[in-house]
Amino acid sequence: MREKGKLIVLSGPSGAGKSTVVFKAMEGREDFCFSTSVTTRKPRPGEVDGREYFFIDRERYDQMVDRGELLEHAEYVNNGYGTPRAFVEQRLAEGMNVVLDIEIQGARQVYEKMPDAVMIFLIPPSLEELRRRLEGRGTDTQEAIEGRLARARQEYEEARFYRYIVVNEVVDKAAAEFLAIVTAEHCRASDRLHLLK
């Protein structure tokens, strides 16, 4: 019997390096996948249904919301986005660890619906370091950087329901901690009591 996968919710301030860390961690790992969201927005050229997103119409989307078929959902620029529960459950049943890279509001919705989700908050070594990274990118105005920092401080206040905090000082170390957390979660006694017989 293949072990059920884990749902991993990864959040953290913009600039913390979530994508870098999670791609590094998932390198060569066939037991990890990302969740695929549904959206009501139209596909852009080159986007494939079921790959970037499941593209659905508003009627179906509203129905999914009403029926609790989305683990979390939110509106951006008049379009709905959400994480389909059935898709996630199916991947977990297949033994895949499913990664959700989402913001805190969505993370909280997931956590309420699936309290066994592995909640990981990724942070930079310090907010000063975050400032240096954002300035180093050279893509944001000073005002935008201040905005991101203020938002990070706000997120830190709201992040207290996460089970784990990983500090991204060195990407390899953060990726190793991410994987260690998933391995440890697979060893939780609550999942393995059937072995005590």
Next chain:
Amino acid sequence: MREKGKLIVLSGPSGAGKSTVVFKAMEGREDFCFSTSVTTRKPRPGEVDGREYFFIDRERYDQMVDRGELLEHAEYVNNGYGTPRAFVEQRLAEGMNVVLDIEIQGARQVYEKMPDAVMIFLIPPSLEELRRRLEGRGTDTQEAIEGRLARARQEYEEARFYRYIVVNEVVDKAAAEFLAIVTAEHCRASDRLHLLK
């Protein structure tokens, strides 16, 4: 500031391979150590005070019990044995992960005094496999083997308060899981909330 170490309590039936797994895991790791117990028994030739045991007299031992200075204690063959809390606390404060390889009764005492202890129960893939291993050793009579198996079944009933279960099918994998659990425990948000500022 060096991160505080973790107290790791490892138990499991005789023949599960606790020593093998933990020695494999600790290979080359300077952030791990074993706890040193106190005992009232006399040192054997070659034993050094503070290395194999802290050798103490019965009066001091009883005093430590009365004052709650032992995380757990038990009597064997008219001698007292126990884990000195001060020693463990000091090693943890130095950033060492301290491993206690003890039976369930002692483990329960530790867990009650230090609920943050990382409780790991190591088991063989199955009781049939445990029987094969015990028979393969060739050191026990059939009667002794039946006794060990009966005891293992009893321990499985009592082990439900452990936080993690590691299956020792392949030593390297079990050692890796042991280390992953310790790494993950160091990432627990409850220990790292001070970083959210």
